[in-house]
Amino acid sequence: MSAIKSIKLIMLVAALSALAGCATVPNSITVAENTKLISFDDVSNDIANIQPDAAISLSSIDGKARWGGKIVSVVNKKDVSEIEVVFFPEDRQGKPKTGLPSTGRFKAIVAGFVDPLVFEKGRLITVVGDVSENVEGIIGEQRYMYPTLEAKGYYMWKETTDVNVEIDSFAFSPFIYGAGFHRGFFNPWYNPWMLQRQRGRARIERFNGHSQGSKVRRTKPASSSVIQSKPRRTTSTLQTRQTDRRPKPQQ
Template identity: 35%
Template structure:
């Protein structure tokens, strides 16, 4: 029984680790510093390992590499940023290679793994801002989520005489993707 329990636990641990994209995975013993903790501690957090992510605000290529300015958002369990209307702030991700700004464009979700660097003073419009920095060892650019408009058909919820003759039949609304009607053609 103990062997079965251990093997099930090991399988679940492996499944949990595999949910995070490979470039963002770290060893189990690695202690990761949260963005808000690094923000509070400032230079004291320098040199610690971190996994941060968010939405790209700007990309700047230099002779020494690339700096990506990121609007920080908390990460889901699989390391994808949970984009919302509230952010903890921004950070700068420093990468030792060229990153194409057309691919890594403003508004894309991205996650990084790396070592926390020294905070840098910079500007957001006319506002002076102290950016936490992350010296990136690896990163993952998330695919864009394409939302499709849908229409909900509630007609199955309307009164029908057979609902009272057949016990435990509960209708449900039907979700229909807009533009995916069967039998329709492009000629209208």
Template identity: 30%
Template structure:
């Protein structure tokens, strides 16, 4: 039994921090991070990198797709961790077609590939020098939807067991469940719907 629990715990921990197969690199392989490329533009051309962030723009060319990404730091599973701070933007150049309906603005993305030569471009009317990642693999992350769950208990429900059977307590019965999206400024704590 101890062996089963140990193996279950190990596999659970391994699953929590694993990188998707298509983004994985060989053990011991050094990856150039985005901050290093921004600090030393052009010095890392041809190096392997894994960058990620949020899609800002998708443009399909004849032979490849260009995805403009707002860079964010990656978690241990290579998922972009959204925050209020970014080091800038970069472009993913992927050979082939990536449908802009699937790869749309605001979705999280991670790519692995070799650093290419930088490209000049604009953000609005501001000129910008975009680092380019010639991607061999791209992973689009599913949106994590957080939901608060609150069970409403009936205070008048009676149980014949009562509280006299220590350490057991009276059973309560949930009469309803209220789901609310987390982080929504319009969400009210009032569960009855009246304001």
């Protein structure tokens, strides 16, 4: 690989790394810059010092917090709705990282009605709001003191599924040719092959970075039917037809 191509490759990797590092937090859970957010663990440790016979206790920690996790249940009351959430630490976008251990549960108090079919069990949510008084509940047969947020905003994360994808090398082949523009497509890593079907035939088209044209290889017809072309007229055939058209001599 030439020095110029190496420099282009390094610059491209650096640019992609910079873009990956610029995580964007959704607007509904964005807080002002330099805002001090109270961590969930700080409130949980504060709850641990509460007397066991205390039904409801005001938290000694006040301030704004942004917590996220996985929804457990929704309870709609007269004027507000309580969303019970299993807490998970958030990433730089504010999205809960379910691959990390959970350290407890909390309740988000949302004004008005929320639909349990939308805020369904298992969905990921991030809530921003003010730390409020702790609320006692029951999980199974045991008492549990919930840290609580008076929600000022929340964000429901889209459901995603991780799948294993296998790419057929016949249709896509990562041959390295270096960075550059090839036939109008930016091709920094590979020289792909594309499988196209045209008129019942499979066409393999290769984007060739070293020429303006493309190399086309034809295979057998994709379907069982075979398109037969009409035979060309040869010189002997034309002469025969012209001879047949001459008027026959009268007897």
